[in-house]
Amino acid sequence: MTSPVWHPFTQHGLNEPIPRVECAEGALLHLSGGGTLIDAISSWWVTTHGHCHPRIAAAIAEQAGKLDQLIFAGYTHGPAEEVARGLIDLAPRAPGCDPLAHVFFSDSGSTAVEVALKMALGYWHNLALDGQAEARHRILVLQHSYHGDTIGAMSVGERGVYNAAWSPLLFDVGTIPFPAEGKEQAALDALETACREKPAAFIVEPLILGAGGMLIYPASILREMAAICARHDVLFIADEVMTGWGRTGTLFACEQAGIVPDIMAVAKGITGGAIPLAATLATSPIFEAHRSTDRARLFYHSSSYTANSIACAAAAANLAIWREEDVLGRIAALGGGLSQRIASLAASPAFANPRQLGTIAAIDLIAPDAGYLSDIAPRLRAFAQEKGLLLRPLGNTIYLMPPYCLDPDQLDHVFAVLQEAGEKFGLSA
Numbered sequence: 001m002t003s004p005v006w007h008p009f010t011q012h013g014l015n016e017p018i019p020r021v022e023c024a025e026g027a028l029l030h031l032s033g034g035g036t037l038i039d040a041i042s043s044w045w046v047t048t049h050g051h052c053h054p055r056i057a058a059a060i061a062e063q064a065g066k067l068d069q070l071i072f073a074g075y076t077h078g079p080a081e082e083v084a085r086g087l088i089d090l091a092p093r094a095p096g097c098d099p100l101a102h103v104f105f106s107d108s109g110s111t112a113v114e115v116a117l118k119m120a121l122g123y124w125h126n127l128a129l130d131g132q133a134e135a136r137h138r139i140l141v142l143q144h145s146y147h148g149d150t151i152g153a154m155s156v157g158e159r160g161v162y163n164a165a166w167s168p169l170l171f172d173v174g175t176i177p178f179p180a181e182g183k184e185q186a187a188l189d190a191l192e193t194a195c196r197e198k199p200a201a202f203i204v205e206p207l208i209l210g211a212g213g214m215l216i217y218p219a220s221i222l223r224e225m226a227a228i229c230a231r232h233d234v235l236f237i238a239d240e241v242m243t244g245w246g247r248t249g250t251l252f253a254c255e256q257a258g259i260v261p262d263i264m265a266v267a268k269g270i271t272g273g274a275i276p277l278a279a280t281l282a283t284s285p286i287f288e289a290h291r292s293t294d295r296a297r298l299f300y301h302s303s304s305y306t307a308n309s310i311a312c313a314a315a316a317a318n319l320a321i322w323r324e325e326d327v328l329g330r331i332a333a334l335g336g337g338l339s340q341r342i343a344s345l346a347a348s349p350a351f352a353n354p355r356q357l358g359t360i361a362a363i364d365l366i367a368p369d370a371g372y373l374s375d376i377a378p379r380l381r382a383f384a385q386e387k388g389l390l391l392r393p394l395g396n397t398i399y400l401m402p403p404y405c406l407d408p409d410q411l412d413h414v415f416a417v418l419q420e421a422g423e424k425f426g427l428s429a
């Protein structure tokens with residue numbers, strides 16, 4: 001019997017098996033037919049503390065019996081208020097920078113990015129209405145970026161086969177080269193030049209570009225990019241959808257650069273990865289540009305489930321875990337384990353370019369045919385699965401992004417499988 005389910009990023013014509021998962025706990029997924037997988041990529045970068053965390057599960061159950069959902073235009077509820085206050089308390093801050101002071105809820109990373117872009121353009125639009133500035137419309141982006149799969153989010157992301165069908169609809173952006181090692185200054189110069197043309201905003205994934213291939217750049221460059229934008233009055237949007245919630249070693253990646261963005265998008269780990277929720281944080285000037293006695297100037301954005309109360313209760317439980325438990329300690333331990341093992345894996349001639357940041361580690365497999373569409377990624381994925389591991393390589397880039405509860409024995413197993421994969425699929429094999 002064929003299933004009517006249409007899966008994301010899945011070529012159904014290849015009839016690749018689609019395993020069914022029955023339940024999960026910690027870093028483990030239990031398959032319906034028996035068998036267990038280590039979830040080495042946190043179920044696509046969302047699970048932070050581990051699957052089915054008891055505190056988060058309990059918060060969801062309790063809220064589901066109390067207030068399940070509420071229209072959020074003109075009404076509010078405790079969990080949303082609590083999460084908004086918690087986010088503001090935990091958000092990056094720095095001397096001399098306007099703090100992030102307002103929280104707009106939505107449902108996914110893509111919508112959080114759409115909201116960020118709409119806020120930035122709304123800011124300039126409203127300033128122009130008041131004659132305080134020229135309207136600005138252009139968005140600057142970093143080469144190789146990924147910001148989501150809705151039309152606006154695709155527009156600010158790298159163009160390629162994954163969005164070619166919609167390219168006529170995507171809006172034009174200015175692309176700044178990725179600050180690769182040795183080319184940092186060229187990237188900064190390009191940003192400086194582009195900023196002179198008065199764009200509305202620059203959107204970046206801080207410290208590491210995820211879907212673009214786990215490309216890492218230094219905090220000092222992030223800091224410099226933010227400074228260039230500030231000098232030119234260009235709004236700085238940080239997409240912390242992947243990097244947030246401890247992934248890079250600190251709660252938010254921006255902290256490592258000592259910067260406060262004008263707008264910041266968070267999602268994925270905001271509920272510990274249990275249920276969809278997202279938030280876009282903004283500084284007071286962004287909010288104030290929309291605040292008025294004129295009803296026409298309100299921020300025109302909503303979705304039916306904005307600030308869903310069950311999702312907010314899960315996020316509140318996640319924030320409590322962050323406040324009360326030594327999450328950063330666990331992250332440091334996992335990061336240490338990853339960095340040591342990825343370095344030894346790089347000794348194998350099958351691998352190159354080992355890199356690690358916080359709880360993210362990546363390495364490139366030297367394989368004969370290594371493009372995004374080559375079948376190396378699905379073959380690696382199938383091999384890992386046979387060996388009890390959920391992986392989803394990006395072309396020939398194998399990366400790990402495990403939940404923070406992954407223990408050293410599990411980590412050893414993960415790396416033993418990678419070692420074997422190198423021997424089996426690497427060019428030297």
Ligand SMILES: *Cc1c(COP(=O)(O)O)cnc(C)c1O
Pocket residue numbers: 107108109110111113146147148149205210211239240241242243267268
């Ligand atoms: C995953 C991701 C998004 C999109 O988030 P969704 O919840 O999948 O819509 C946006 N930006 C970055 C950096 C991401 O990694």
